[in-house]
Amino acid sequence: MTALVSTEWLSANIETPGLRILDASYHIGLPGEPPRDAAAEFNAAHIPGATFMDLAAFAEPGAPLPSTMPAPAHFANLAARLGLRRDARIVLYDDAPHRTAARAWVMLRAFGFTDVALLDGGLAKWRVEERPLTQGALTPVSTTIDVPTSGIGLLDLAAMRALQQDGSAQIVDARSAARFTGAEPDPRPGVAPGHIPGSRNLPYPQLFNADGTWKQGDALAAAFTAAGVDLDRPLAMTCGSGITASVLAFGAHLLGREAAVYDGSWTEWGGDPATPKATGDA
Incomplete structure (x- = not known):
């Protein structure tokens, strides 16, 4: 599949x-x-x-x-x-x-x-497309799943601080341009405006066609390239709270690249007085 x-x-x-x-x-x-x-x-x-x-x-x-x-x-x-x-x-x-x-x-x-x-x-x-829909909730049959030891492809604050300092991965931010630049205040109390220094801004809606389907192939790659993203470098995706960063990670996957997701994203970084912050364009 x-x-x-x-x-x-x-x-x-x-x-x-x-x-x-x-x-x-x-x-x-x-x-x-x-x-x-x-x-x-x-x-x-x-x-x-x-x-x-x-x-x-x-x-x-x-x-x-x-x-x-x-x-x-x-x-x-x-x-x-x-x-x-x-x-x-x-x-x-x-x-x-x-x-x-x-x-x-x-x-x-x-x-x-x-x-x-x-x-x-x-x-x-x-x-x-007027395909069939149904109502009500199904009750699935429970299974047993072994508890995994760790998550794959996720980054925490310490990892993000390290790669932001050494430039070992390109940081890509899925939020709107207004939130990325700091022109618009962050919607969450206590979170500073702006972005992680050195990051690029690729608002996640840019990965979709007008009908809501995903861009693919050259059109999808062009969205990353237009944002200044080098797809041949390791990628770390961020957003407000890790939701739309996942959209960017899936888009990279469609292009054959694997990207990590910063789980705490800007809510954590922007809410931490010890982290560096930037405003304006990338």
Whole structure:
């Protein structure tokens, strides 16, 4: 299974044994965003056979930062409740403006799931094509998952400080230009405006076509290049809280590059008085 599957492919393979479909819609709820209930929306209409992956629950309980990746034991417990198996083929989709299925993709891969794909265009494209939808929630059969020892492809503050100082990886920021430059204040209290010094700005919407599907090939590479990103260098993706940084990481993956995600992202870096900060253009 490729990393990106079409609605046509999913429709043709939806009843394939061993295929799991997960709705990974998550609404961040930043100031100015209309309130939405992802679970209620799933119960009202979802792709047949899909299970709701509650990304809010898949965050580490009590963590001081939003959307923190879960500790291995917490992840394993929730994944087992969803009935996930490491040998499953998993297709993720969402109906969220921040493209949160990519966050689920990063998370599953970080904990050892290897056959994971995104649905190109998500639920919006499925709806436009008038493909079938169903209501209500499924109760998956629980499984047992060994607790992984560590996450793969994730960076913490110490790692980010080291690579920012030595330039060993190119840092790419998925936030809007206004937040990156500091022209717009950060929406979270106590977080400074601006960006990590030396980073490049690639707002995540630039990776998508007008119809919400992913750019691919030369068009996708051009989005990175236009932002001054050298795809041949190691990549570290950041954003506000690790959500849309995952979008950039998936985009790099489509181009055959692997990128790490800074989990704490700007909420951690910008909220730490000891970290260096820059404003203005890259």
